[in-house]
Amino acid sequence: MILNLIDGAMRKGFLFGALALTLLACAKVEETPAPAESPTVVFAGFANDSGTRSRIEMEEDGSEALVLWTKGDSFKSLFSISGGTGKIALFTTQDDGVASAAFSTVYSVDGTGFHCVYPDIPVWSTLNGGVIFGFNLPAFQTAVAGGIEEGLNRAYAYADKLTRTLEDPLQFRNIPALLKFRLAGAVVPQVSEVTLSASTGIAGDAVVSVADGIPALVEGISFDDGAASPKVVLKGKFEAGKDYFIALWPRTLSGFQLEFSDGKGSYTVKRSRKTVAFERSRIKDIGTIDLGDAFAEIDDGSMDPIRYMTATEGTKPVTIAVVPEGFTKDELPLYERLAKSGLDALFEVEPYRTYRNRFNAYILKAVSLESGATVTDGNGNIVTARDSYFGAQWGSDSYEDMRAQDEIVFNFVQEKCPDIADGTHTLAEVPVLMIINDARYGGKCWSYSDGKSYGMVPYTYRGDGMSWSYPGIVPTTDDPLPTPVTDATLQAYYRRTTQADMDEVGGTNVGDWRNTLVHEFGGHGFGRLGDEYWSSNQLHYVSGRIGEQSWPVPFAMNLAYDPAAAPWKGDLLDRLDELTAQDTHYGRIGVFQGGGTTLYGRWRSEKISCMIDNRFYFSAWQRYLIARRIFSLSGDLDRFSFEAWLAKDVTTDPVRDLDGSGLMGASRYRTVTPVGPLPPPGLVEE
Numbered sequence: 001m002i003l004n005l006i007d008g009a010m011r012k013g014f015l016f017g018a019l020a021l022t023l024l025a026c027a028k029v030e031e032t033p034a035p036a037e038s039p040t041v042v043f044a045g046f047a048n049d050s051g052t053r054s055r056i057e058m059e060e061d062g063s064e065a066l067v068l069w070t071k072g073d074s075f076k077s078l079f080s081i082s083g084g085t086g087k088i089a090l091f092t093t094q095d096d097g098v099a100s101a102a103f104s105t106v107y108s109v110d111g112t113g114f115h116c117v118y119p120d121i122p123v124w125s126t127l128n129g130g131v132i133f134g135f136n137l138p139a140f141q142t143a144v145a146g147g148i149e150e151g152l153n154r155a156y157a158y159a160d161k162l163t164r165t166l167e168d169p170l171q172f173r174n175i176p177a178l179l180k181f182r183l184a185g186a187v188v189p190q191v192s193e194v195t196l197s198a199s200t201g202i203a204g205d206a207v208v209s210v211a212d213g214i215p216a217l218v219e220g221i222s223f224d225d226g227a228a229s230p231k232v233v234l235k236g237k238f239e240a241g242k243d244y245f246i247a248l249w250p251r252t253l254s255g256f257q258l259e260f261s262d263g264k265g266s267y268t269v270k271r272s273r274k275t276v277a278f279e280r281s282r283i284k285d286i287g288t289i290d291l292g293d294a295f296a297e298i299d300d301g302s303m304d305p306i307r308y309m310t311a312t313e314g315t316k317p318v319t320i321a322v323v324p325e326g327f328t329k330d331e332l333p334l335y336e337r338l339a340k341s342g343l344d345a346l347f348e349v350e351p352y353r354t355y356r357n358r359f360n361a362y363i364l365k366a367v368s369l370e371s372g373a374t375v376t377d378g379n380g381n382i383v384t385a386r387d388s389y390f391g392a393q394w395g396s397d398s399y400e401d402m403r404a405q406d407e408i409v410f411n412f413v414q415e416k417c418p419d420i421a422d423g424t425h426t427l428a429e430v431p432v433l434m435i436i437n438d439a440r441y442g443g444k445c446w447s448y449s450d451g452k453s454y455g456m457v458p459y460t461y462r463g464d465g466m467s468w469s470y471p472g473i474v475p476t477t478d479d480p481l482p483t484p485v486t487d488a489t490l491q492a493y494y495r496r497t498t499q500a501d502m503d504e505v506g507g508t509n510v511g512d513w514r515n516t517l518v519h520e521f522g523g524h525g526f527g528r529l530g531d532e533y534w535s536s537n538q539l540h541y542v543s544g545r546i547g548e549q550s551w552p553v554p555f556a557m558n559l560a561y562d563p564a565a566a567p568w569k570g571d572l573l574d575r576l577d578e579l580t581a582q583d584t585h586y587g588r589i590g591v592f593q594g595g596g597t598t599l600y601g602r603w604r605s606e607k608i609s610c611m612i613d614n615r616f617y618f619s620a621w622q623r624y625l626i627a628r629r630i631f632s633l634s635g636d637l638d639r640f641s642f643e644a645w646l647a648k649d650v651t652t653d654p655v656r657d658l659d660g661s662g663l664m665g666a667s668r669y670r671t672v673t674p675v676g677p678l679p680p681p682g683l684v685e686e
Contacts, residue, residue: 071096091116115210116157132209132218137176139203139229143194143236143244152176152247156208156215175208175215176247177278181258185291188240192263193233195668197658198256201228202248215280217249230658241288250280257658260291261668268344305416306336308343309361314634317360319419319430320526323412324365325404325456326372326388326437332365338435338459339363345514346522349616350650351623355630364416366390373438373458376401392436392456399442400679402456404434406446409454428452428553429633431525433517435459441466441675443516445524446682451553453528455521460513465669467510468613468677472497472536475593478563481541481600490539494599505608506615506656510672515614523611523618524681527626530556532595532604532611533677540598548683555683556596558611558622560603563591568605568621571642585651589620597680608653614678617653624649 073093115131135154142149154175179196196202205228207218232246258270270289278284311317322343324335340363347356368388375384378395390409394402414420414427432454439462445455460466473494481489502508509515523529530548534540548555560566566573572589579586588606596602604611606619618626624645631640652658 118153118155118157132207133215134205135175135208136205137203137247137249139231140233140235141247143234143238145239145242145244148178148245148247156210158210173215174281175250177250177280178283179246179248179278180243180283180285181246182241182243182288183238183260183291184240184288186293187262187291188238190262191238191260191291193235193259193261194238194244194246195234195259195261196232196246196248196256197259198230198251198253200251200253201230202251202253203232204229206249245283248278250278252277257654258289259668260289268341270348303365303367305365305418306363307360307418308340308363309347309356309359311360311634312357313355314358314631314636316424316635317419318355318358318630318633319360319362319417319425320433321413321417321430322361322363322433322435323390323409323454324368324437325390325392325434326368326370326386327366328369328371329367331371331437332367335365335435335437336363339433342433342435342457342514342517345616346518349518349522349610350618350652351627351630351645351648352522354648354650355627358630358634360419362417362419364413366412368437371437373436373440375440390434392434392438394440394442394444396440399440399444402442402444402679403446403682404454404456406454409434410452425633431455431521433457433521433525435517441673443520443678444682445520446684447524447528447555449548449551449553449555449683449685453525455517455525457513457517457520460516461673463512465510465512465672466515466675467508467672468515468615468675469508470497470502470505470608470613471534471594471599473534473539473599474501475599478591478593478603480563485541485543485600490541490600494539505613506653509613509615509655510669511614511616512669515610515616516678518616519610519614519678522626523622527618527622527629528553528555529558529611529618529622529625530596531677531680532558532609533613534594534597534599539600541600542596542598543601546596546602551685557625558604558619559596560591561601563593563603566591566603566605568624571624572605572621579646583651585653585657586620608656612677615653615655617655620649620651 071093115133117133117135133156137152137154138149141152156173156175181194183191208215209218210216232248234244234246238244253276256276260268260270268291276284308322322339324332324339327335343361343363346352347359352359366389368386370387372386373388374382374386374391374393376393376395377383378398378401380393380401382393383396390412391405392403394400409432410427413430413432417425417430419425420427420430428448428451434454434456436456436458438458439460440458441460443455443457443460445453447453474497476493476495481493524531530546544561546556546559546561549557557567560568568589572579572586573591576586576589579589590605590607591603592605592607593600593603595604604619605621608615608617609619609622610617611619611622624642627645628637628640631637
């Protein structure tokens, strides 16, 4: 049986294989009890081919797994429990390389009952007449081909009667679950970290209770100040085709993600939207993950366009073009890697992910004579010139004047993009993504009334981390301000952002230049969305209609100038009870004052989105607008409807729903630099 755990798994060769059940406690132990003069321990452990303690030996048919104990290995036992007190005994193996070993102990015990824990008991107590143990499952684990790192096979065994001469086997039951995977693709040798992220604690400290000899996690408490981790990072060297495992606490997860990183800033993410049960003492095999050549160098030196994505749905493809700026010929391999990584990031964000099969994506090539982009004084005056192909420029400390030479950009794309050259699309129907070889922070989209656009995205800080925060002030009302609006009115209707406000939106977003890409190109350039942030140090007020909403290709339809007549009223607000009953995340929809870079006089549909702090999340109304534009460009607008979109809509916000720490992705970067919002788009009416 092939189990597809992650939406879109067939795309780009990302296929999950057969579901493996496995290692319950040793299935044949009752049939083959090994006689011994001392207590016999049979342990149904997880695979470990590393040759370290308690390694595994599998039967050829895979039906049984017996641990081969290593001399000197040990486990602890809690016994003589009465009134919440007990004693600890340490059992140590005397034999080597056997499944049934003799053990010595520092205590002479009388068979009053044992709770045994491998490899240790950090803390124990009693709860409602039962016994609980504190365990720690490391959030940083070492990759071991074919097995797991020593000590990760946390396990428990119980015997109500046990003496040092009893021949009955003591059967351990594993507490963690394992996620099993294999990797394929040319990039595999460069992978150094695989990070599993979820919306709940899957590692770190946890409390385990036992009932009838069965261990189970106790939800909501821990033994060390709640230090649970929503992530597990598997580090090491990876080989294609080998089995690798991530140990995690048994959980049913309503979604998780796997991030594969080369440790140098490049990464790709695969996400599961399915509900998956990771069960105690079992392996969940998600099969082979094909990473392709996402980090690979190129060596052909060709200037021909690369078709990175090919449409398989739609009357005609939806086409996007990527161009390089400030890359010399020797730097084109870097550009290719960045372009692929940036596109991968964009198409992991909804609704691009759901409709990715409608896209052609071309990576075009152009050689600059010098690296980087021209530096200005922030007012358009050149301070340091760079001989780059498209003439991109902006200030060292300001990016308000960020721009390239539009005519060169559009002429180049019109000539080089295959889908324009063959008449499939016009230039106005092909949004352009410009990746700039410059470490300065910035990003800006230039959008035209007829649909043309190009989004400028520098490889900021050479791929290191940045953080974007929610605005520092918020309005005290979502109603229009009393008129006439005076300075006193502006002062009376705002307050400082609180921690509760931050908690509501999931905290501070952490990311890198790809977050800028999704905002500038996915939001402005393709989606035609307006900004939804506002200044934290100025009280802005605007009123009246938004002129760009009447353009031939409308812009900023995600903003309202009248809260009573918001564009999303009929489809979303009037059906809010129905939608929320379908998915509680739709309860985030409303009419919230603040947007379009102003605190007052503009309204947005949700409190947070990519158009505020660059998180990989578009609001429900933004997702609808982007999906509608996709169908329009693919020639299928007559097949598009709100109901059809709703049936496929995915509501997950990674910062609020998958991470929960308030610092999504922070551990991926060496440093994280707080930065401000990006400048509003440049709007040109023709």
